[in-house]
Amino acid sequence: MATRIFGSGIKRREDPRLITGKARYTDDFQMAGMVHMVVVRSPHAHARITSIDTSAARGAPGVVAVFTGHDLKLGAIPCAWLVPGSDLKVPAHPALATETVRYVGDGVAMIIATDRYLAQDAADLVQVTYEVLPAVVNPETSTKEGSPQLFPEIANNVAFHWVASSGDDGVNQAFAEAEVVVKERIVQQRLLPTAMEPRAVLAQWDKYAEELTVYSTTQNPHIARFILSGVTGVPEHKLRVIAPEVGGGFGSKIPVYADEALAAWASMKLGVPVKWAETRSENYQVTIHGRDHVEYVEMAATKEGKVTAIRGTVYAGLGAYISTAAPGVPTILHGLMYSGAYAIPHIRAETFGVLTNTTPVDAYRGAGRPEATFLVERLMDRLAHTLNMDPVALRRKNLIPPFENGYTVAIGLTYDSGNYEAALAKALGMFDYEGFRREQAAARQQGRYLGIGVTTYSECCGLGPSQVAGAVGFQGGLWESAIVRFSPAGKVQALIGASPHGQGEETTFAQIIADELGVPVDDVEIAHGDTNRSPMGWGSYGSRTTPVGGAALVTAARKIKEKARAMAAHLLEAATEDIEYGDGKFFVRGAPDRFKSIQEAALMATLAWNLPAGMEPGMEASAFYDPPNFVYPFGTHIAVVEVNPATGQVDLQRYIAVDDCGPQINPMIVEGQIHGGLVQGIGQVLCEGVVYDDQGQLLTGTMMDYAMPRADMFPTFEIESTVTPSPHHPIGVKGVGETGAIASTPTVYNAVIDALQPFGIEQMEMPLTAPRVWKAIQDARAKGGQ
Amino acid sequence: MKVTVTVNGTRYEREVESRMLLVHFLREELGLTGTNIGCDTSQCGACTVHMDGKSVKSCAVLAVQADGREVTTIEGLAQDGTLHPLQAAFWEKHGLQCGYCTPGMIMAGSAFLRDHPHPTDEEIRHGLEGNICRCTGYQNIVAAMKSAAENM
Amino acid sequence: MRPAQTTYQRPTSVAEALQILAAHEGAKLLAGGHSLIPAMNQRLATPELLVDIGRLDELKGISVSGNTLVIGAATPHAQVTASPNVRAHARALAQACGMLADPQVRNWGTIGGNIAHADPASDPPTVVLAAGGKLRLQSATGQRVVDANDFFLDLFTTALQPGEILRSIELPIVVDRRSAYVKMPHPASRYAVVGVAVFLDVANGYCSHASVAIGGAVPKATRSPGAERALQGSHLDDAALAAAAAAISAEVSGMAMSDLYASAEYRTAMAGVILQQAVRAALA
Ligand SMILES: Cc1cc2nc3c(=O)[nH]c(=O)nc-3n(C[C@H](O)[C@H](O)[C@H](O)COP(=O)(O)OP(=O)(O)OC[C@H]3O[C@@H](n4cnc5c(N)ncnc54)[C@H](O)[C@@H]3O)c2cc1C
Ligand code: FES
């Protein structure tokens, strides 16, 4: 064990089961007597239910039971992020609607049948009559007087109003005295998270033990248990949530939905295992959507390009009900990040959380921070154009200078560490910027339109100190825990509370343990995803698994190591202070041939034949880690595009990403996370976008209409990194799960706008599809642009 | 209706409804859950298997259409415990994260490589146009395909 | 993704298939199933009886008979693309069948099923029309041959009568004729937003014959006499291409379809742009 396994791109240990088809996802489990659930859903976005006739469905072949909301004994589906000081009103969200449906997909009845085809047949026989009501889908218009009202108790559909400010007087003054102000109305279109595995549940009630087991496609089994316990009334110690293999989440598997509660309730009611698996179209209707902002933002600056203030008003669509973490996303995770990577003295963020007759919106990869980064970077480019200044030079002027241990931005967050200029310099070192500008000018002469976007960003992740969680109304803690134990034969088992689902922590965490304890990495097993087995944890999201869960793991491992040192000292009949450690062995100082391996120490502690005075038997430690602060990864991204003016098609030609997530445990996995994030972020710019019609019908309801990014849209990404450790983390690491999605959207968007400068185009609504870009060019030409 | 299908070398006879999709036949009748379902419009490719040696989206064919045919699923790709070169390359090159799209990618990819033994990046990216991955950004999948092509 | 109840038969000859069709009003032919089954998965199609013609050798294969290229209706797209005969005599069709959908769909979906389905966003109908192709149909009482001009009637509507089977697609072979198909795909479905096929006879730069058809943009595959006039008798120079582009756009405007992704205005404009790309591709 001479080489450190930390920092090496070893192959993932999760992969053998995944590449051979042996992995088991929720829908792969079968149980004796298992029945299937299908939910009958509203075809209307807003309607009163006048009657539900289930008689034909009850008589259909294979049908075990049919229930409506009147039959249920379930609590409402709760919201778990009650942002304070925002006058938040959370309307009741019943698992099945009984009186009013509020979005297309709202459940009205459930079918239980012996097979899913038969369940679907019966669902088609349920007769529901509706009195259709007017609907509203746009979060901005929803707040206007006279808009259809979703809940009588929530005036103008505004569920909350939140403001964060560095001081309103200062902000107002900065704008009043500004030499230049640039403004924009930004629409952050709705996106479909589209984890490739749709959601599924398998609930099994053990009527003898009175215990409920729920297999669930969740990113956070402990939160799911906490919430499901409240909704079903089954006490937490009788409720086991298992997240088996989970096929991606991107935020959409954080919330607890009605469907999980319905399957659990049905299993308890009928005494048989109940499985529900959504279809992709159903996933698009009922699994949360992301983004959905209408923003009015502006930036104040001096003529020299020094930014003096930024402010924004955001209408954040929440959908028809308030999902688990929804209020926190456009507020805490968004409004507090308006400083980006820049020193901006005055900042104000205001958010209206707005109900509309649409699918609920919640955290989607990046959750709030992509929207913040987008608006800051957009305003930066706009300012550069207004001042006729180079956008890179403008950014350089405003970057926060390097800091190693804390920098507090005007709105109050304290960034942990950053060296933004270094990342920018590295990215520009990979790209001939001046040369590109010359090429761009020459190409324009020939009617070819090249463009570049450069983003310097900082984001906030690794959620987060629990004290902060409490202060911002998150109804849970944000620490993580880990148990590390040696078996008698010297193998290490680590149980973690977090619940990875594709990010590879079974490998990276084993690397951490192998390094900390000097054991072969193959002797380490990482277990997670079962509330009866793993210790308490708050889940995998917000790029927190490694920053927080990894720190808990390191802490537990270090405790074990200290115990092993004491045990070794005892066995070697030396004082603990005289024991040195190296490569998994404890030596007596000055006598390197006198040593005990950590495995021997563990075995002797486990046998407990001869323990030092006061030592408990066993070699096991648990640790809880509550981070003192968030972590703040950062970096520079560069995109080059060419726009075909005849068709409007955008061709992404180059993409460079330099990210700093601190020391990298496994660079191969870090790069993989960045690749995936880039494609999601670029998907938002180029092809993805939910469309509803005015009646609230989802027009992008299948993969035939909602454009997912595919392999042939992208060049080979050029990935590099800088390394700036987090000062407060035991091994200095920051999160990297979301950076790609956060930085790439403004980078590619700004590149397209840059390409279209000769036409005088400053703005288009995303996605920048060929027809949209073509139309913008036509309109600009009609107005006398080039 | 009675169907006889040879799956991964084993002959199965089953009585199925005419409407049953091949993907459900594999997953539910035969318990071969390695083949996944990612969509309901035959877009995503997660359900790709080989039928009579050619790749097919198993959500776009009925089990009765597979009657008398040979089907290979991800479970049957490794031979005598040795991974197919593309499986090995996905592992080596980190061509997967959550793994949900992976069986379909590997089945589509292995069929593609048989027909295109020396593909360029661009050909690979086109060759995978029937398969969607939300995790990897495709880059390491392309790398895995190239590396497998060299090793095959 | 759970089709409604149905039944299934697999006749062993076209004659037997025709008998079954005649005997069951709710019967529907099933070839590759790659249009029908996705529709059944959404329960948009609920046929009572499926008659599987996908394995009938009589309906498969590609051959040259005199100066006609004959393609069996149940030939999968992948075989059409790979066929040396198709590549030699109707390169545009090889291109269309090679770029539609994805490799998996091309392996099992058939050209005849595609043409019989007549999805306005399909690719092969546009090429068959531009090629001056004919469709051979068979019923219990005999065969008839319908010109492609008379076959595509409207979206999802063709000249096929109940009880009829499309047997083959027949394209004229003209020595040295060049062709190309260019398509702008929808970013999600990858079906054609606009697709244009051109067939040209060119000698010493002079174009003595041009036939042009467009699909995707309009409810059914449609010929463009204006573009044909502009190209035919020209040297296919920039001016001729521009005139052809203007002509096809003018013809398309008024009947262009509009959807979430692309407006009628966009499709109209792209008709001309894609036409020019297609002519250049045919010459390349
Ligand atoms: C994901 C996906 C993407 C696709 N993308 C494209 C694309 O980009 N471009 C494109 O052109 N197509 C596309 N298709 C459609 C594809 O080409 C289908 O294969 C084709 O349209 C239907 O052929 P089939 O043999 O599968 O027909 P089936 O589905 O079996 O039948 C289709 C219809 O034709 C009838 N029929 C079939 N054969 C005959 C016959 N011989 N005589 C009379 N009637 C018959 C059937 O009764 C049915 O009504 C796509 C399909 C899928 C699943
Ligand atoms: S499940 Fe078959 S293509 Fe998506």
Ligand code: FES
């Ligand atoms: S690895 Fe998760 S979808 Fe491809």
